[in-house]
Amino acid sequence: MDQEDRIALFLDYENLALGARDHHGGRAFDFRPIADALAERGRVVVRRAYADWSYFDEDRRMLTRSHVELIEIPQRMGASRKNAADIKMAVDAVELAFERGYISTFVICTGDSDFTPLVHKLRELNKRVIGVGVEKSTSALLPPACDEFLYYDRLEGVDVLPVRGRRGRPARAAEPQQAEAVEQEQVEPERPPAAEEPVRDADALAVLVAQTVAGLQGSSDGEVTASRLKRTLLRKDPTFSESDYGFRTFGELLRHLAGLNVVELAEGPAKGDPEVSLPEHGDQEVAFALLRSVVADLAGSGGPVALSGLKNQLRRARPEFSEKKLGYRSFLQFCKAAATANEVALAWSADADDYLLTPRQG
Known part of the structure; x- marks a missing residue:
């Protein structure tokens, strides 16, 4: 049909x-x-x-x-x-x-x-x-x-021309040298060509895709295909286009993110429509190890570590760290995942009015 x-x-x-x-x-x-x-x-x-x-x-x-x-x-x-x-x-x-x-x-x-x-x-x-x-x-x-x-x-095929200044005309006749000077004064300065729209932030793209895949995986049991992911991205931002990031097709964008270990691609139900998922290993394990190391260093000098301000400590050790690239919606969610993986211990403290983290035991 x-x-x-x-x-x-x-x-x-x-x-x-x-x-x-x-x-x-x-x-x-x-x-x-x-x-x-x-x-x-x-x-x-x-x-x-x-x-x-x-x-x-x-x-x-x-x-x-x-x-x-x-x-x-x-x-x-x-x-x-x-x-x-x-x-x-x-x-x-x-x-x-x-x-x-x-x-x-x-x-x-x-x-x-x-x-x-x-x-x-x-x-x-x-x-x-x-x-x-x-x-x-x-x-x-x-x-x-x-x-x-x-x-x-x-759109492909639309050529945007820069707006140019127009030459003014002298108000009245004058001596040749004076007329030339007047004309030069009245020539509007030529405007520089309109700057091309800057390419959107690639890190923001990785965050957007990872969070969207995580949300789709969490909201349904069905597989997340490339076509479904693209439709969801358009629902979030109707102006979304992979060409704004320098990619010719959405598949090319996904292959780029797969190369960065932001997502994983597998054969989907239809040719040209791969299944998209978050990596089970790789960057997540590295991030958990980073969290465990930073918490251990801080806990060794002052006891349990408060959640507030901890993210800044991770970024000092690894400036490119972002839990959102891993599909987590917040730093707290990332820490809870690390606690579930037995990388750290996480508990709420009424006295501190904050979550406290300690290194895992054993």
Whole structure:
């Protein structure tokens, strides 16, 4: 049976086109990168774009070639035109959700937070919602509401041009030397090219993946596959993308983390979808040994060691230490695991109002 997702695409075109032109050095909006990104996610069966098309003549031809249905929103005064487009698009999306049960995914292309209630309603109707917007013109409220959010700027095929300064004109005629001086004064300094978005912290990535795998393993008895892990990461952060960390595919990211002993990979139920788990040995044993050693050193000079401040002592001995990379949600949970493994003794002290650790006996 064909399990391919059926996708309905709705574009708030004015929001996208103006956002792209304002923040991409005046470059026109290109629909092709969005079409390519959606082709990787399923079969697009509905494509609709909403705007007053008298303002977007060239864009209209480009969208028509891509088989996008153009919904005309006639010119009205002020904000009423924008509201009319929003209302029409929202009504059409909800109507389609009821009338076309086979459509499983709705793609809402806009950065306008006014569409957040629409996203909530579609998800309430058991529809997957993907948002698409220009990063600098997208409301912070919209991405967390979606199942997945794609920033147009980061899609393959989108070239962001730096905004350049424009040459000013002299206010009046002058002597040649004076005119040259005036022109030089009025030339706006050329802005440096927009800096590329910094690559996200690799350590934070390791922590995120390890904690997510640990949570999935603890919440169910089923195996944690790569596809399930990716879906969960997107639920935590709809803007998550392995490309932000420099990886071409999610599988490549997992193989990198496996090489760092953050996770282990095994053959999964389907080809290309490996099972992901936390290492049973390796870094965890090293971390337990570090804890045992530090507690023994501190206990030898002053008795039981309080939990408060102990993590800093471990980091002095090993600066890269992080219990979160091992899948633990807190340092206390890590210490409890070490106590269960008989590496240290851990007990609550009412007098100290803290947990106290001592080296294991024997």
